[in-house]
Amino acid sequence: MNVPAKLGLYGLGLAVALSAAVGAGRLAGPLLPDPAAGEGSRNDHSTPVGQESSGTDHAPVGLQVSQNGYTLDLVEVPAEAGEEQRLAFRVLGSGGDPVTGFTESHGKPMHLIVVGRDMSGYRHVHPELAADGTWSVPMELDTPGVYRMFADFAPEGGDALTLGTDLQVPGDYAPQRLPEPTRTAEVDGYTVALDGGLVPGRTSELTFTVSKDGEPVTDLQPYLTAYGHLVALRDGDLAYLHVHPEGGPGDGATEPGPGISFQAEAPSAGDYRLFLDFKHGDQVRTVGFTVTAGANASTGDDGGTDHGEPAHTH
Numbered sequence: 001m002n003v004p005a006k007l008g009l010y011g012l013g014l015a016v017a018l019s020a021a022v023g024a025g026r027l028a029g030p031l032l033p034d035p036a037a038g039e040g041s042r043n044d045h046s047t048p049v050g051q052e053s054s055g056t057d058h059a060p061v062g063l064q065v066s067q068n069g070y071t072l073d074l075v076e077v078p079a080e081a082g083e084e085q086r087l088a089f090r091v092l093g094s095g096g097d098p099v100t101g102f103t104e105s106h107g108k109p110m111h112l113i114v115v116g117r118d119m120s121g122y123r124h125v126h127p128e129l130a131a132d133g134t135w136s137v138p139m140e141l142d143t144p145g146v147y148r149m150f151a152d153f154a155p156e157g158g159d160a161l162t163l164g165t166d167l168q169v170p171g172d173y174a175p176q177r178l179p180e181p182t183r184t185a186e187v188d189g190y191t192v193a194l195d196g197g198l199v200p201g202r203t204s205e206l207t208f209t210v211s212k213d214g215e216p217v218t219d220l221q222p223y224l225t226a227y228g229h230l231v232a233l234r235d236g237d238l239a240y241l242h243v244h245p246e247g248g249p250g251d252g253a254t255e256p257g258p259g260i261s262f263q264a265e266a267p268s269a270g271d272y273r274l275f276l277d278f279k280h281g282d283q284v285r286t287v288g289f290t291v292t293a294g295a296n297a298s299t300g301d302d303g304g305t306d307h308g309e310p311a312h313t314h
Contacts, residue, residue, distance in 0.1 A: 060267055062150050062164045062240025069094035072151050072163040075134055078141050081169050087114070087127075087139040091153065091163070098133025101156035106224040110135055111152040113240075116145055117166070118175035119233060119273045122286065144171025148238045162240055178235060178271060178290060185276075185287035189213060192276060198232075198266035198293035206230070207261040208276050216258035222249045223279035228260035235271035266293035 065072050071092045078085040090098040102109040112135075114123040120143075127137035141147060147167050154160040184193050195207045208228065210217040220227045226248045232241040241264060248254055266272060274289040 060234065060237075060239030060241075062162045063237060065163055065165045067161055067163060068159065070099065070155065070158070070161060070163065072149075072165050073098075074149075074165060074167060076136070077167045078139055078169055081141055081144045081171055084138050084140040086136055087149075087167075088134055088136040089127075089149075089151065090133050090135065091151065091155065093155075099155050100129070100131070100133045102129070103154040103156055105154055105160065106226070108224065109153065111224075112137065113150040113152065113231060114139065114141070114147055114167075115233065115238070115275075116143070116147050116175075117238065118145070119178060119235070119238070120176045121147070122231075122275050122288065124229070124231070124275075124277060124286075141169050143174070144169045145173040145175065150240055164238075164240065178273070179288070181271075181290045181292050183289075185289055187285050187287050188283075190217070190280070190285060190287075192278075192287045194274075194289055194291075198264060198272055198291050200266050200269045200293050203263050203265045205261055205263050206274070207259050208278075209258050210260070210278055210280070211258060212280070217280055218255070218257045219280070220257040220260075221279040221282070223277060223284055225249070227254065227256055227278065228262075229277040230262050230264075231275045232264060233273050233275075234266075234268070235273065239267065269294045 073090045073092050075088040075090060076086050078087060093099050105111075108126045109129065110127055112123075112125050112127055114125070115121060121141060123139070125137050125139070127135040129135050135151075145168070147169065148164060149167055150162055150164045152160075152162045182194075184191055186192075190210060190212050193209045193211075195209065196205045198204060198206075208230075210220065223229055233239065249256070260276075260278065270293060272291050272293060274291055275286055276289070277284055277286050279285070
């Protein structure tokens, strides 16, 4: 079995530690309070949106709807759960006009993440840009409720940004309980094992090992110019971390599996949800893990298999 090369941390052109400083901007709070699933919920300790945990001196990325003169502007939002409808938005410049020039990063000029405030219903899609600066994509949101939307992009001549805002699908909101911390997740006959953990205020390594029917997968296919794609969200405020492996296909050093490694820094203790995308057999599959950052978070002794949401194919 090939030992995966050590992979560095970087996002889609972002400074991709959750503790990275971001410029001053307007915070976009939730449309509803943080969902608590009753006494003993893993959400009970959540940091309120717009407030920093005491574990970091810097605001995490993805909490602002405006930054560096750019603003995320919703144009059209799905109005009914369970139906594929149009999601459209614009990026406005400092003068209020839509931005129409973007720099491609990891094969795409715009990466859009949509996930429920309870961290269910994760989506990673790539919308199309119209001449008037409107981005749009068909989107089916499974259930009513509040969703967080992240636009990850780099305007031409500007720094890469991740802007976030909330959107709401009408109907009765029944938030899901955050799945318990896990070390393995399954989808479509694949098993993904996680080694490593998150340590508050310190960089640590996360390695995901992919197998199918008990055999290691050593021929992962490129996805967004890499062999793996990882998004991490902090429970409560959904502070955002977007990472890619440092190496990639054709660099002569990175093996196409079974291991995919990332380095990440958690800004505070608490629960995080990790979403790993990988491509094999011409399909992109997603598995989810809950990881607790804390004093013993890197020991990996929580065990268990994640049979909860999300585990799906694109």
